[in-house]
Amino acid sequence: xxxxxxxxxxxxxxALSMGKITTSSKVEKKRQWSLLSIFLLxxxxxxxxxxxxxxxxxxxxxxTKPHFEQEASPPHTMVPQGQKxxxxxxxxxxxxxxxxxxxxxxxxxxxxxxxxxxxxxxSDEEEAFGTSLNSLRSQMTLGTLRIxxxxxxxxxxxxxANEHGYLVQGTAWIGVIDEGGEVxxxxxxxxxxxxxxxxxxxxxxxxxxxxxxxxxxxxSTHDELQTLDLDDAFFSTPEDIASRSLKPEGGINFIRxxxxxxxxxxxxxxxxxxxxxxxxxxxxxxxxxxWRYFFDLKGSKEYKFPGGVIQLAQYWKDADELNSNEKIFxxxxxxxxxxLALSTLRIYNNGLRQPHFxxxANExxxxxxxxxxxxxxxxxxxxxxxxHIGDVVFFxxxxxxxxxxxxxxxxxxxxxxxxxxxxxxxxxxxxLLATSDHILAQLFFRKQSEFKKIPKFTEDQAIxxx
Ligand SMILES: *[C@@H]1O[C@H](CO)[C@@H](O)[C@H](O)[C@H]1NC(C)=O
Ligand SMILES: *[C@@H]1O[C@H](CO)[C@@H](O)[C@H](O)[C@H]1NC(C)=O
Numbered sequence: 001x002x003x004x005x006x007x008x009x010x011x012x013x014x015a016l017s018m019g020k021i022t023t024s025s026k027v028e029k030k031r032q033w034s035l036l037s038i039f040l041l042x043x044x045x046x047x048x049x050x051x052x053x054x055x056x057x058x059x060x061x062x063x064t065k066p067h068f069e070q071e072a073s074p075p076h077t078m079v080p081q082g083q084k085x086x087x088x089x090x091x092x093x094x095x096x097x098x099x100x101x102x103x104x105x106x107x108x109x110x111x112x113x114x115x116x117x118x119x120x121x122x123s124d125e126e127e128a129f130g131t132s133l134n135s136l137r138s139q140m141t142l143g144t145l146r147i148x149x150x151x152x153x154x155x156x157x158x159x160x161a162n163e164h165g166y167l168v169q170g171t172a173w174i175g176v177i178d179e180g181g182e183v184x185x186x187x188x189x190x191x192x193x194x195x196x197x198x199x200x201x202x203x204x205x206x207x208x209x210x211x212x213x214x215x216x217x218x219x220s221t222h223d224e225l226q227t228l229d230l231d232d233a234f235f236s237t238p239e240d241i242a243s244r245s246l247k248p249e250g251g252i253n254f255i256r257x258x259x260x261x262x263x264x265x266x267x268x269x270x271x272x273x274x275x276x277x278x279x280x281x282x283x284x285x286x287x288x289x290x291w292r293y294f295f296d297l298k299g300s301k302e303y304k305f306p307g308g309v310i311q312l313a314q315y316w317k318d319a320d321e322l323n324s325n326e327k328i329f330x331x332x333x334x335x336x337x338x339x340l341a342l343s344t345l346r347i348y349n350n351g352l353r354q355p356h357f358x359x360x361a362n363e364x365x366x367x368x369x370x371x372x373x374x375x376x377x378x379x380x381x382x383x384x385x386x387x388h389i390g391d392v393v394f395f396x397x398x399x400x401x402x403x404x405x406x407x408x409x410x411x412x413x414x415x416x417x418x419x420x421x422x423x424x425x426x427x428x429x430x431x432l433l434a435t436s437d438h439i440l441a442q443l444f445f446r447k448q449s450e451f452k453k454i455p456k457f458t459e460d461q462a463i464x465x466x
Contacts (some may be wrong), residue, residue, distance in 0.1 A: 042259055056271040088384045090125040090133035092376055095365070096144065097390040099126060106151030107212075108217025108271030112364075112392040113141040116224050129394065134222045136396050138362040139338060139418040141219040145205075145444030146212055147172070151269040153205040155230040158197075161221035164313075164340045165195040166414045170213030173282040176293050177202040186283055187290045192298025194313045194342050196333065202230070207321070208282055216366050218416040220338045235260045291325040292332035297344060301328065307465035308410075315421055339420045345403075347372065351465045353403040359424040361417035363395040370411035373404045400428070427462055429454075 045055055094112040100122055102109045121127040131325040133221045141161065147153060147170070155175070167189050176185045178201050188208065189195060197203045199220075207213040219225050234242065239255050248254040272277060284290060301321065302312040317332045319327050333339055341361070347353055347370075355377055367387050374393055375384045377400040386406070387393065395401045397418075405411040417423045432440070433456055441448040 003461070012024050042084045042274060042298070052230040061413035079312075086124045086128045088128075089383050090128035090197045092374070092383065092394050094126065094129040094392040094394075095231055095390070096142075096392050098122070102266075104267035105149040105263055105265065107145065107153070107267035109146075109267070111142070113143070114222055114224065125356075129392075132396075133394060136222075136362065138222045138364070138394065138396070139220045139340070140362055140364045140394065140416065141221055141225055142364055142392055142416075143217045143219070143225075144366075145215040145217055147205065147207040147215075147267055148212055148269055149207055149210050150273060151207050151213075151267055153267050154265055155198050155202055155204040156227055156266075157202045158219065159200065159226040159228070160223060161219040161225055162199050162336060163195075163203075164218045164416060165197075165344050166216045166218075166342060166344075167191050167193055167195070168214040168216060168414075170207060170211055171209035172213050172215075173208045174293070174412060175204045183285065183289065183295055183394040185285045185289045187285060187294060188282065192296070194295040194297045196293050196329070196339075198336050199338075206282075216368075216414050218340050218342070218364065220340050220418065229266060231260070231265055234258070288328065291328040295326065295329045295342075299343065305460055305463035307405075308345065308347040308353070310343060310345055310463070311341045312341065312423075314343070314417070314419075314423055315339075317422060334420060337420065338418075341417040341419055341423055343415045343417070343423075345415055345463075347403060347405040347411040347413075347463055348465060349405055349408050349410070350412075351405050351463050353463050354461060355400050355402040355428040356425050356462070357398050357400045358395075358417065359398065360421060361419040361423050361427070361430075363399050363415055363417050365393045365395075365413045365415040367391045368412040368414055370405060370409050372411045373406050374425070375402045375404075377401065405450060429461055 005118050037091055057351060096110055096112050099110050099112065102111075111332055112129065114130040115127075118127060121130060132138075145153060154179075169191050171191075172189050174187055174195060176190055176197060177183075197201055205213070205215070213245075235246075235258075239252050243252040243255045264411070271415070297313045300313065301313050303312070313329070316322060316330055319330050345353065345365070355375070367389050371386065371388045373384060374387055375382045376395070387403075403411070403413070434455065437448050437451040440446070
């Protein structure tokens with residue numbers, strides 16, 4: 001730090017020694033000298049102020065990360081992203097509809113995620129969000145996947161993440177191929193259901209309905225997602241190796257007839273599909289394996305509160321209340337590491353999901369419908385921002401947050417939590433009521449009897465409605 005200031009000073013001195021003084025009169029020389037020294041003094045002051053400013057900024061930036069990690073309490077000021085400053089709310093908020101649309105013949109994909117290469121972010125806001133996901137080791141990446149009618153998300157697998165999807169709209173026929181590949185598990189999924197593809201299982205999604213399918217896909221990684229599509233794997237394989245592995249009629253000549261398409265077939269829909277596919281059947285595998293990979297979230301138990309409803313696709317230690325299909329999912333989910341819990345949160349008009357935090361999970365949410373206000377309570381202040389359809393929010397583990405519905409219609413969230421256990425939560429009213437009243441009296445300088453004014457309700461007020 002001293003060096004920087006020192007160098008600046010040196011520059012100043014150099015300027016002094018190089019200053020050309022050509023006047024003959026001593027007085028004039030003196031006056032010029034004093035003018036010059038005033039100028040140089042100003043210049044020096046200017047340099048020092050700039051240096052101090054730059055240093056302060058870089059110190060704040062350097063201090064932000066470790067502080068964030070250790071205390072899990074977000075910084076309170078604007079966060080410099082390199083040279084630029086971005087509103088600190090963008091550590092917690094991503095306007096997904098504004099992000100890049102990756103178009104394919106059969107649909108489109110958009111992302112709220114961390115990028116290795118800073119140039120891959122479209123905006124500083126997007127970068128702030130991605131950086132926050134990564135630096136807090138969130139285990140979170142979100143993609144939206146739109147598939148046109150008859151379109152196909154090509155068979156593929158992910159090297160570094162489990163995938164948990166929620167179907168917002170449409171009907172899809174899904175295939176999953178596990179280790180060994182003897183059985184492809186296939187099944188139909190409809191709106192409101194949840195899918196689960198463990199890391200490295202090969203899977204495909206075909207839209208078998210008339211309207212678009214719209215999926216929210218949560219991946220359990222905060223690094224860049226690594227994916228390989230079946231067609232890409234095929235065309236990367238040497239012809240003779242492919243021929244010897246598949247042993248087709250016609251040998252290597254059969255393999256050579258396959259042509260890689262110029263356009264990425266990630267979401268595919270050939271114009272001559274009817275010609276290519278003449279006998280498609282959409283069978284469903286036996287329940288005992290199908291229900292490992294999907295969960296009927298919409299049909300699961302509703303946890304009702306005065307101001308809304310919560311439903312959960314998570315691991316339950318006590319599985320007694322689950323039906324037989326849910327038990328299969330429950331067990332299978334818990335056999336894997338780094339899985340996510342999914343949930344829907346519906347908040348009625350004027351309802352409030354009161355301030356709360358989770359002990360054991362980061363949380364990511366997508367606004368499916370409605371609008372509202374989100375608050376993230378910090379040590380010094382609350383960061384509050386509005387949310388609309390398509391927005392993505394991120395709540396780091398332990399960070400207290402609340403959500404208020406500000407529209408007439410219901411505010412519907414799909415949420416993901418980074419835990420393979422039950423999500424552990426503490427609400428504001430619960431912790432205040434559980435704290436001894438004499439402790440509160442001593443802390444807040446209020447008479448002990450005053451704390452009797454905070455009522456205790458029989459019904460859980462997690463989502464309240466005054
Ligand atoms: C269509 O496919 C099914 C199952 O793969 C098969 O049982 C049936 O014989 C096929 N029909 C024709 C006309 O090829
Ligand atoms: C899946 O959906 C397709 C298209 O709606 C339908 O033809 C098929 O019978 C369904 N399969 C099952 C097992 O329900």
